[in-house]
Amino acid sequence: NAGVMQNPRHLVRRRGQEARLRCSPMKGHSHVYWYRQLPEEGLKFMVYLQKENIIDESGMPKERFSAEFPKEGPSILRIQQVVRGDSAAYFCASSQEPYPQHFGDGTRLSIL
Amino acid sequence: RKEVEQDPGPFNVPEGATVAFNCTYSNSASQSFFWYRQDCRKEPKLLMSVYSSGNEDGRFTAQLNRASQYISLLIRDSKLSDSATYLCVVNQGRGKLQFGAGTQVVVTP
Numbered sequence: 001n002a003g004v005m006q007n008p009r010h011l012v013r014r015r016g017q018e019a020r021l022r023c024s025p026m027k028g029h030s031h032v033y034w035y036r037q038l039p040e041e042g043l044k045f046m047v048y049l050q051k052e053n054i055i056d057e058s059g060m061p062k063e064r065f066s067a068e069f070p071k072e073g074p075s076i077l078r079i080q081q082v083v084r085g086d087s088a089a090y091f092c093a094s095s096q097e098p099y100p101q102h103f104g105d106g107t108r109l110s111i112l
Numbered sequence: 113r114k115e116v117e118q119d120p121g122p123f124n125v126p127e128g129a130t131v132a133f134n135c136t137y138s139n140s141a142s143q144s145f146f147w148y149r150q151d152c153r154k155e156p157k158l159l160m161s162v163y164s165s166g167n168e169d170g171r172f173t174a175q176l177n178r179a180s181q182y183i184s185l186l187i188r189d190s191k192l193s194d195s196a197t198y199l200c201v202v203n204q205g206r207g208k209l210q211f212g213a214g215t216q217v218v219v220t221p
Contacts, residue, residue, distance in 0.1 A: 037153070041213060042199065042211040042212055042213035042214060043209075043211040044211070045209060055207060056206050056207060056208055058208070059208075089153060091155060095207075098206070099144065099146075100146060100161065101158075103155040103157070105154065105155050106154070
């Protein structure tokens with residue numbers, strides 16, 4: 001019974017490139033959440049999605065960041081024109097009801 | 113003021129001892145609360161939900177004090193494997209969880 005699957009585990013990008021992070025929720029879970037953890041800080045909520053809908057994106061930066069959870073396939077967090085400050089661990093969580101949320105292993109994004 | 117505040121620690125605890133720490137939250141309308149643990153900045157893992165009446169799960173006991181807006185976690189008979197960062201998590205509603213920065217616990221032999 002697979003948990004929340006995120007890939008890639010590590011992603012290196014140069015400034016100005018695009019980063020695409022993928023998250024497959026646990027089987028039967030229709031709620032997906034993205035969080036970001038900067039070095040030495042706690043997790044910060046970014047966005048909450050259900051299939052084909054963005055429920056709450058109040059934690060998403062206004063520019064360059066977007067997220068989707070299509071009817072088929074994984075949820076995607078997309079960061080355009082990455083900058084050094086985007087370097088962080090990005091965690092995806094999923095749930096059947098809104099709580100409790102179960103987390104994936106995360107994607108460590110490094111910007112050169 | 114941070115929305116969820118925790119003592120970062122570290123709390124150095126001899127094996128077999130008891131350790132307890134609190135977390136305060138600022139939003140009095142917060143609905144529900146959780147403790148997660150995170151090892152070496154890996155994925156957070158749900159430890160337990162925190163109920164108004166307080167609840168216990170083996171060696172772990174969680175308490176909620178709504179009047180003073182804090183929750184606590186107590187670990188009895190500490191094991192080396194309890195060494196981790198414990199994250200206080202507050203439900204802000206609509207699926208949005210607010211995480212504290214974590215309390216580090218180090219259990220020593």
